Amino acid sequence: GQNIDQPTxxxxxxxxxxxxNCTYQTSGFNGLFWYQQHAGEAPTFLSYNVLDGxxxxxxxxxxxxxxxGYSYLLLKELQMKxxxxxxxxxxxxxxxxxxxxxxxxxSVIP
Amino acid sequence: SAVISQKPSxxxxxxxxxxxxxxxxxxxxxxxxxxxxxxxxxxxLIATANQGSEATYESGFVIDKFPISRPNLTFSTLTVSNxxxxxxxxxxxxxxxxxxxxxxxxxxxxxxxLVL
Numbered sequence: 663g664q665n666i667d668q669p670t671x672x673x674x675x676x677x678x679x680x681x682x683n684c685t686y687q688t689s690g691f692n693g694l695f696w697y698q699q700h701a702g703e704a705p706t707f708l709s710y711n712v713l714d715g716x717x718x719x720x721x722x723x724x725x726x727x728x729x730x731g732y733s734y735l736l737l738k739e740l741q742m743k744x745x746x747x748x749x750x751x752x753x754x755x756x757x758x759x760x761x762x763x764x765x766x767x768x769s770v771i772p
Numbered sequence: 773s774a775v776i777s778q779k780p781s782x783x784x785x786x787x788x789x790x791x792x793x794x795x796x797x798x799x800x801x802x803x804x805x806x807x808x809x810x811x812x813x814x815x816x817l818i819a820t821a822n823q824g825s826e827a828t829y830e831s832g833f834v835i836d837k838f839p840i841s842r843p844n845l846t847f848s849t850l851t852v853s854n855x856x857x858x859x860x861x862x863x864x865x866x867x868x869x870x871x872x873x874x875x876x877x878x879x880x881x882x883x884x885x886l887v888l
Contacts, residue, residue, distance in 0.1 A: 693875055704864055704879040705815070749814060753875045758803045758868055760877055764814045 666763035668750050673769045674740055682735045682748050682766045690755030696724050696735045697749040699765065705749055708735070737768075745770045774799045774870050774878065778863075782884040785855055792851045793883045795865030800845035802869030805877065806838070809862040818863075821848040855887045 665687040674680040686694070693712040697705035711717055711726035711733060723736040735748055747765040754761070775798040785791050795804065804821040819827040819840055827840035842848040852859050862884050866877040 695876065704882045707876055707878060710876055758875050759805070759817060759820065760875070761817075762815045 666750055666752055666761060668748075668763045668766045670764065671767045671769070673771060674737075676740055676742060676770055676772050678740050679736065679738050680740060680768065682737075682768065684733045684735070684750035684763060686731050686733070686750070686752050686763075688731075688752055688754055688761075691728060691752065692755040692757075693753040694724075694726055694733045695751040695753070695760060696722075696733075697751060697762075699747045699749060701746070708748075740770050742770050742772070744768065774801070774867065776865065776867060776878060776880040778865060778880040778883050780883060781881065782886075784886045784888065786888055787856055789855055790851055790853045791855065791885065792849050793863055793865075795848045795850070795880055797846045797867050799870070801867040802845075803867065804842060804848045805866045805868075806840060806848070806850045807864045807866060809864060809882075811861075815864065818850070821850075852885065855885075857887045860885055860887045
C-alpha cells in the first residue's frame with residue numbers, strides 16, 4: 663500500500679515563491695505526479711518525476727528524492743490564479759494506477 | 773493532447789434510482805479509470821475500466837453498485853446504482869497512454885451528482 667502526506671492548506675502572497683511538500687511511503691515506486699485543481703474543476707497535469715532531481719517548467723518546478731520519499735512543487739512569481747488545490751500522486755511499480763494525496767489548498771493573497 | 777468529455781456534466785437524482793455517466797476520448801487510449809471525489813476530499817479510485825473484459829474494482833467498491841463498461845478504446849460508462857445521498861459526489865474519468873509518461877493520467881471535466 664501507499665501513504666502520501668502533504669499539508670492541508672497554505673497561504674502565500676502574490677509575486678512570492680511557495681513550496682508545497684509531499685512525502686510518500688510505497689512498496690514500489692514508479693513515478694510521482696503533481697496536479698492542479700481549481701475549485702469545481704477537474705485536476706490538470708502539472709509535472710511528472712521518476713528520477714531524482716529538479717524538473718523545471720516555466721514558473722513551476724518539481725523536485726524528487728526517491729531515497730527520502732520526498733517531493734516538492736515550487737511555484738514562483740505567484741499569481742492570484744494559482745489559488746487552487748495541488749495534488750501529489752504516486753504510481754506504484756507494475757501498475758498504471760495513481761494514488762492521490764489529500765491535496766494542499768493554496769490561497770494566494772494580494 | 774486528447775479531448776476527454778463526460779456526459780452528463782451534472783445531475784440531480786432521486787434516492788433509489790440509477791445514473792449512467794459516459795466518458796468519451798477523441799483518440800484511442802490504453803487505460804481508462806473512474807474516480808470519485810467527495811466534497812472537500814481528494815480523488816478515490818473506484819475501478820479500472822478494461823477494454824473487452826470486466827472492470828477491476830478497488831477495495832470498497834463493487835460491480836453491483838458501480839457497473840462499468842468499456843466496449844472500445846475510446847469510450848467507457850460508469851453507472852451509479854440504487855443511489856443514496858452518500859453517493860453525492862463528483863465522478864471523474866481519466867485516461868493514460870497519451871504521453872508525458874505512460875502512467876500520466878488526464879482527467880475529464882467530471883460529473884457532479886447530487887442525490888436527494
